[in-house]
Amino acid sequence: MKLQDILEETYTALSANKVRSGLTMLGIVIGIGSVIAMVSIGQGAKLSIQASIEGLGSNLLTIVPGVVQPGRGIVSSGRGSAQTLKNSDLPALSQVDGIAGISPELSRRFQITAATGNNTNTTVNGVLPAFAPVRNLAVADGVFLSDADQRSLGRTTVLGATVAADLFGDEDPLGQSIRINRINFRVVGVLVAKGGAGFSGPDDMVLVPLSTMQKILVGDDYLSTISVSVADKDRMSELKEVVTQTLLTAHRVDEADFSVISQEDILGTLSTVVNTFTLFLASIAGISLVVGGIGIMNMMLTTVTERTREIGLRKAIGAKKRDISMQFLAEAIMLTCFGGVLGVALGWLIAYGVSSLGIVQTSVSLWSVFLAFGVAAAIGISFGYYPARRAAALNPIEALRYE
Secondary structure (H helix, E strand, C coil), rough: HHHHHHHHHHHHHHHCCCCHHHHHHHHHHHHHHHHHHHHHHHHHHHHHHHHHHHCCCCCEEEEEECCCCCCEEEEEECCCCCCEEEEHHHHHHHHCCCCEEEEEEEEEEEEEEECCCCEEEEEEEEEECCCHHHHCCCCCEECCCCCHHHHHHCCEEEEEEHHHHHCCCCCCCCCCCEEEEEEEEEEEEEECCCCCCCCCCCEEEEEHHHHHHHHHCCCEEEEEEEEECCCHHHHHHHHHHHHHHHHHHHHCCCCCCCCEEEEEHHHHHHHHHHHHHHHHHHHHHHHHHHHHHHHHHHHHHHHHHCCCHHHHHHHHHCCCHHHHHHHHHHHHHHHHHHHHHHHHHHHHHHHHHHHHCCCCCCCCCHHHHHHHHHHHHHHHHHHHHHHHHHHHHCCCCHHHCCC
16 A cells, blocks of 8 residues: 555545544644643743853852752851851962952842832842952943942942833933932932843842941841952863862861852753753653543544444455554544644744743754653554554454444
């Protein structure tokens, strides 16, 4: 039996009962569409995180207090406190050859209120003037915090783009006042928007002088993080080890009570989390594919029963078992492939809708489309094999007697 004949007969058989064929395909359409959508959302989130982290600079080392343990995050040091980074660590780090800049930071969340009456709860970072070049940031309007602000415990602030919009809307925030922990601060600058939803996003930050943060807002001299920019990114691994040894000496400890993390470490960890979550969601969505496959098997078994006399007649006039088997297997595969095409279209529409709503920028990859078609064909073969084999095994004499 020629392939063209098989395809023509398959199309005719499926077209004879369009409603049943359509309902049978529905499980495949929903399953493929769900998998495509979940994978595209996961890929989009991964690319967004990657872009945000790379926007901070690929030559950045981040020192955090406490020890980072896989699956547990930052845990307390051996002394029972994770507040192990202080201003006294900075002179030792500044002596390390190959470091281009050092930016100590102290972060806390506060409720911020503007004179307009608008308010937001966000991260307030106490920083030095070196924060901008080390973190690869620029000021869109106004100026950045100065050394004079640091020396005088200045009550000045620079706002991230999102915070500025939340507090002042379309108004010019420069020169206006905001209240942090019931203390007034004057806005002197607004950062250029970086976008993304990544690690320590600057768009949602409020920056104040480090000295003001430590002595007025918090009342302690510890640091939340120390960001270190490396002059030559090819020396990242080497300088990561040097920085670790320098701080071990400065802290006079044998076991680190801090962690030195590179951008690659952060990206690798977050990518692993996103990939695992994407796989989990895709697996759940894939359950509907199995349900769809069972639906196809059920329909094909019903079809075999309904067409028993037809099968008997074909075998009586010379059709081989292989011809009968191929006919029914082709019907199952065609159903799943049509369902795969519609499922890919549905998945793309869902991904496009998610992007349009601004939830996350999705990315439909070519490999996921090919995978969808491969899975659809595999389901057609797997769940169509038994009905096809059953049809081929019918006795022609008994089949012709069937009413």
